[in-house]
Structure formats: structure tokens, C-alpha cells
Amino acid sequence: MTENTELLTMFKALADANRLKIVGLLAGQPYSVEELAALLGLKASTVSHHLARLVKVGLVNARAEGYYSVYQLDKSALETMSRSLFSPEKITSTAEDVDLDAYDHKVVADYTRRDGSLKTIPAQRKKLDAVLRHVVQAFETGKHYNEKRVNEILSAYHEDTASLRRELVGAGLMKRERDGSAYWRAE
Amino acid sequence: MTENTELLTMFKALADANRLKIVGLLAGQPYSVEELAALLGLKASTVSHHLARLVKVGLVNARAEGYYSVYQLDKSALETMSRSLFSPEKITSTAEDVDLDAYDHKVVADYTRRDGSLKTIPAQRKKLDAVLRHVVQAFETGKHYNEKRVNEILSAYHEDTASLRRELVGAGLMKRERDGSAYWRAE
DNA sequence: ACTTTATTTTGATAAGTATCGAATTAAATT
DNA sequence: AATTTAATTCGATACTTATCAAAATAAAGT
Numbered sequence: 001m002t003e004n005t006e007l008l009t010m011f012k013a014l015a016d017a018n019r020l021k022i023v024g025l026l027a028g029q030p031y032s033v034e035e036l037a038a039l040l041g042l043k044a045s046t047v048s049h050h051l052a053r054l055v056k057v058g059l060v061n062a063r064a065e066g067y068y069s070v071y072q073l074d075k076s077a078l079e080t081m082s083r084s085l086f087s088p089e090k091i092t093s094t095a096e097d098v099d100l101d102a103y104d105h106k107v108v109a110d111y112t113r114r115d116g117s118l119k120t121i122p123a124q125r126k127k128l129d130a131v132l133r134h135v136v137q138a139f140e141t142g143k144h145y146n147e148k149r150v151n152e153i154l155s156a157y158h159e160d161t162a163s164l165r166r167e168l169v170g171a172g173l174m175k176r177e178r179d180g181s182a183y184w185r186a187e
Numbered sequence: 188m189t190e191n192t193e194l195l196t197m198f199k200a201l202a203d204a205n206r207l208k209i210v211g212l213l214a215g216q217p218y219s220v221e222e223l224a225a226l227l228g229l230k231a232s233t234v235s236h237h238l239a240r241l242v243k244v245g246l247v248n249a250r251a252e253g254y255y256s257v258y259q260l261d262k263s264a265l266e267t268m269s270r271s272l273f274s275p276e277k278i279t280s281t282a283e284d285v286d287l288d289a290y291d292h293k294v295v296a297d298y299t300r301r302d303g304s305l306k307t308i309p310a311q312r313k314k315l316d317a318v319l320r321h322v323v324q325a326f327e328t329g330k331h332y333n334e335k336r337v338n339e340i341l342s343a344y345h346e347d348t349a350s351l352r353r354e355l356v357g358a359g360l361m362k363r364e365r366d367g368s369a370y371w372r373a374e
Numbered sequence: 375a376c377t378t379t380a381t382t383t384t385g386a387t388a389a390g391t392a393t394c395g396a397a398t399t400a401a402a403t404t
Numbered sequence: 405a406a407t408t409t410a411a412t413t414c415g416a417t418a419c420t421t422a423t424c425a426a427a428a429t430a431a432a433g434t
Contacts, residue, residue: 008204015202017195024282033411038293039285046393048412067311067410078273086269095211098226106225124254220381233423235382254380
């Protein structure tokens with residue numbers, strides 16, 4: 001949540017009918033709080049509140065003038081924004097603090113018992129893959145295992161060790177010698 | 188409220204942290220409802236609701252794929268929007284249904300009694316102007332009045348007819364002969 | 375046809391926020 | 405200094421909406 005909050009507060013600032021109208025009015029000319037209140041049919045306190053939010057995101061600014069504080073639109077800020085707001089970087093940044101492994105974790109959690117064994121082997125590709133990525137971590141990288149040892153390890157997860165073994169190889173998560181004499185975890 | 192509601196619904200659609208994250212995630216690759224729910228730590232029903240709003244504004248669309256309905260970002264729509272959303276026309280259109288005379292009306296209402304007479308003559312320029320624009324309507328356009336008649340008409344508004352008359356001329360709302368023999372309403 | 379799985383819809387609830395009125399602050403004229 | 409006027413702040417209320425749980429759909433594999 002570095003600067004994607006900037007995006008969010010910006011959109012929130014504009015996600016109100018009256019604030020949008022204020023921006024539209026100020027695009028034509030500067031106005032005082034009192035004038036805006038009369039134009040919108042709102043109380044001055046309400047308009048003041050709206051203006052404060054627009055100031056906070058840098059869209060408008062105020063200058064004192066006689067009795068009034070006159071608000072005006074910062075058009076350069078508006079232009080800058082229209083160019084940057086929807087840039088690919090800004091868009092993708094909104095999801096940067098999302099844990100991309102959360103789906104795998106949830107699937108694994110859904111399919112495993114408290115003792116770590118699998119309730120069933122998922123039938124669906126996506127979920128099977130998630131579970132396989134979990135199971136393969138029981139093997140050390142760079143180490144070779146014979147089939148008997150592989151089955152022993154897999155039996156902690158499910159009795160159908162043959163299926164698990166086959167799926168692991170099929171998914172490319174484990175490799176094996178052509179003659180089946182040895183298995184190892186893919187890098 | 189023709190298409191400025193489009194602007195509003197668009198901003199509202201993006202004015203939510205989780206919907207922004209969804210857009211950010213879909214910018215990277217398509218996802219199913221279930222996956223998004225796991226990634227965001229939300230229930231599927233909630234995500235479904237968010238996606239429906241994003242679909243409604245045309246930012247994302249869904250395609251059925253096996254068990255899942257896979258949602259993807261409409262990047263062209265995103266680009267179109269980023270260009271048009273902050274255009275001067277769109278911005279000013281948000282205020283197009285605002286009654287620009289509302290301020291004058293309010294000022295006049297504040298300063299007049301039920302019988303139409305003025306409580307006081309406003310000291311402030313802006314309000315005085317608003318009241319003068321109201322008072323001048325008591326005169327027909329294209330007709331000439333002598334000073335006595337002008338004062339009779341103005342006396343319905345305030346006893347200080349001399350000030351009213353002077354201000355009306357000063358504001359350019361009424362014209363007069365150099366010798367003061369006749370007054371008429373400016374076009 | 376039946377079962378499983380994902381999605382959507384529907385209420386209900388909780389969190390957020392727009393609005394107002396009253397009180398306070400700030401600024402300018404008398 | 406005192407008074408008027410505009411703006412802001414504060415507290416309360418009403419409205420909106422994000423979220424979830426449960427029920428209803430939809431779709432696929434058995």
C-alpha cells in the first residue's frame with residue numbers, strides 16, 4: 001500500500017455526484033463555498049467538507065479573497081492525473097500487495113486433513129496442480145530417490161501413491177530416468 | 188443527467204480497494220471467481236458482486252470455461268476511458284444540470300421580505316449585483332422612464348431609492364441621458 | 375438422471391459516509 | 405474593540421454499500 005492508496009483516494013474523491021458537479025463547475029470558473037452551496041442546494045458545511053476532500057487529492061486549491069475563500073480547479077493536476085491514473089504501472093500496482101500464493105494455500109488447506117494427508121486427490125486440473133506443487137516440497141531438490149522411497153514419502157499424503165507419482169511427473173514437477181530407476185525433483 | 192452518470196458509475200466502480208485489486212490482478216492475467224476470492228481473502232459471493240459492477244461499466248468481461256467463468260480485463264476499454272474520462276467535455280458535463288441562477292435566487296430570497304421589499308441593500312459586491320439583477324426586472328426593456336417614475340418603482344424595494352438608482356446605473360444594468368432626464372433598462 | 379462444483383442471487387448485517395445543524399474560528403468592516 | 409459574515413469543525417443522523425451466509429442456478433462429469 002505505497003501509492004495505490006493514492007489511486008483509491010483519488011477515485012473515492014470523484015465517486016460522489018456532488019463532488020463531481022463541483023469539479024465540473026470549477027472547470028468553468030472559480031467559486032466560493034457559499035456560491036457552490038447555493039448552486040448545488042447544499043449547506044455550506046457540506047460543501048466545505050467536499051472541497052476539503054478535493055483539496056486533499058490535489059484537484060482543487062483555495063485562495064482567500066475578501067470575505068471569501070475562493071476555490072479553483074488545478075487543471076494541470078487534472079491533466080497529469082488523466083495521463084497517469086490508468087497507466088499499466090499504476091493499474092498493476094493496485095494488486096502488488098496481494099499474496100499470489102493465496103489460491104494454492106487455500107486449495108491445499110481445503111484438501112488436507114490436520115495430519116497433512118489428503119482427503120482426496122483433486123479431479124480438477126487447477127486444484128490438482130496446486131496440491132502437487134505442495135506435495136513436491138516433500139522432496140529435496142538435487143537428491144535422487146528410488147521408486148520405493150518415493151512411494152513411502154507419498155503415502156503420507158494419499159494411499160494412491162501411484163497416481164500421485166504419475167501426476168507429479170506428468171506435471172513436470174518431478175523427473176525420472178527412462179528406465180524408472182530414479183526420481184528427482186525438478187528445479 | 189445524460190452521460191455524466193456514466194462518469195459517476197465509473198468512478199464509483201473503481202472507488203473500492205478490492206475492486207481496484209481485482210482490476211490490477213486481471214491486468215496480469217484472467218482469473219476465475221474462486222481464484223480471485225482466495226487471492227483477496229473474500230467470499231466468492233462478494234467477489235461475484237464486485238465483478239458484476241466492473242462488468243456493468245465495461246471494464247471486464249467473462250467467458251465460460253469448463254466449471255469456471257473466467258473474467259478478464261478489457262484493456263481497450265481501459266485505454267478508451269483513460270483518454271476520455273478527464274476530457275474537458277466530460278468534466279464540464281458533470282455540472283450541466285446545475286441551475287446557474289440558483290445563487291442569485293438564493294441571495295434575492297435572503298434579502299427580500301414576503302412583500303418583495305428589501306430588508307437591506309447588500310453591502311457586498313456579489314450580493315448587491317445579484318439583487319440589482321433582480322430589481323432591474325421591474326423595468327421593461329426599450330421603455331424610457333423619468334427620474335420620478337424610476338423612484339416610484341424602486342420605492343417598492345427600498346426607501347433609499349437614490350442609492351438603488353445609482354447602483355443600477357453603476358452596474359450598467361440601467362442607462363440614462365447625460366442630463367438625467369431619462370432612464371431605461373440596458374439590453 | 376444424479377452428484378459435485380462454481381457461480382449468482384437474495385437477505386441481513388455491519389461499516390462507511392453524505393448531510394445537516396450548532397458551535398467555533400477567521401476575516402473584514404464599522 | 406465590536407459586529408457582521410464566511411468558512412470550518414464537530415456531533416448526530418440517515419443513507420449507502422461492502423460483506424457474508426444461505427438458497428437458488430448453472431454446468432460438467434459420473
